[in-house]
Amino acid sequence: MNQRLWVTVGAVVGLLGVGSALTESGTNLAAARDLGTRALHWVEQSTKDIGWPALTGIAVVAGAAVFLTTKRGRRRSGHAEPWRTVIQMGRQGRSPSAIAQATGLPQDAVRIVLAPVQVESFQRGNSFRSAPAGDAAPRFDGPAGPKH
Numbered sequence: 843m844n845q846r847l848w849v850t851v852g853a854v855v856g857l858l859g860v861g862s863a864l865t866e867s868g869t870n871l872a873a874a875r876d877l878g879t880r881a882l883h884w885v886e887q888s889t890k891d892i893g894w895p896a897l898t899g900i901a902v903v904a905g906a907a908v909f910l911t912t913k914r915g916r917r918r919s920g921h922a923e924p925w926r927t928v929i930q931m932g933r934q935g936r937s938p939s940a941i942a943q944a945t946g947l948p949q950d951a952v953r954i955v956l957a958p959v960q961v962e963s964f965q966r967g968n969s970f971r972s973a974p975a976g977d978a979a980p981r982f983d984g985p986a987g988p989k990h
Contacts, residue, residue: 844946848887866889923956924945924947927945928945928947928952928955928956929939929955929956931944931945932956938952938953938956
């Protein structure tokens with residue numbers, strides 16, 4: 843299965859579990875409210891001490907670092923765009939099922955990408971002639987054989 847799907851399922855189950863645990867008793871709910879109040883108070887004090895321009899700069903630097911890290915991670919993995927990866931693996935002689943497993947794409951999509959797309963060029967001339975035009979075959983006029 844897709845890793846993102848399982849991460850999403852885990853996050854939803856965890857969120858619902860935390861919500862359920864907090865609403866079971868009044869003490870848990872009061873503790874969560876107290877924790878939230880403390881966190882908001884800490885954020886308020888941090889913004890007073892540091893200042894909004896500095897926080898904005900930190901956020902921009904952190905965002906750029908995350909962006910560059912994920913971009914470098916994609917390059918290091920060795921996989922280009924999915925269709926290029928499929929074509930490269932097909933040239934290496936791998937089967938569509940092996941390519942589908944390695945890339946995480948459906949086999950039908952891999953087969954479509956690997957399908958040869960070539961327009962046939964038709965030769966000019968009479969396509970009903972069984973022998974080339976230069977070869978003279980004996981001529982029969984009927985079932986009795988050639989006329990002399």
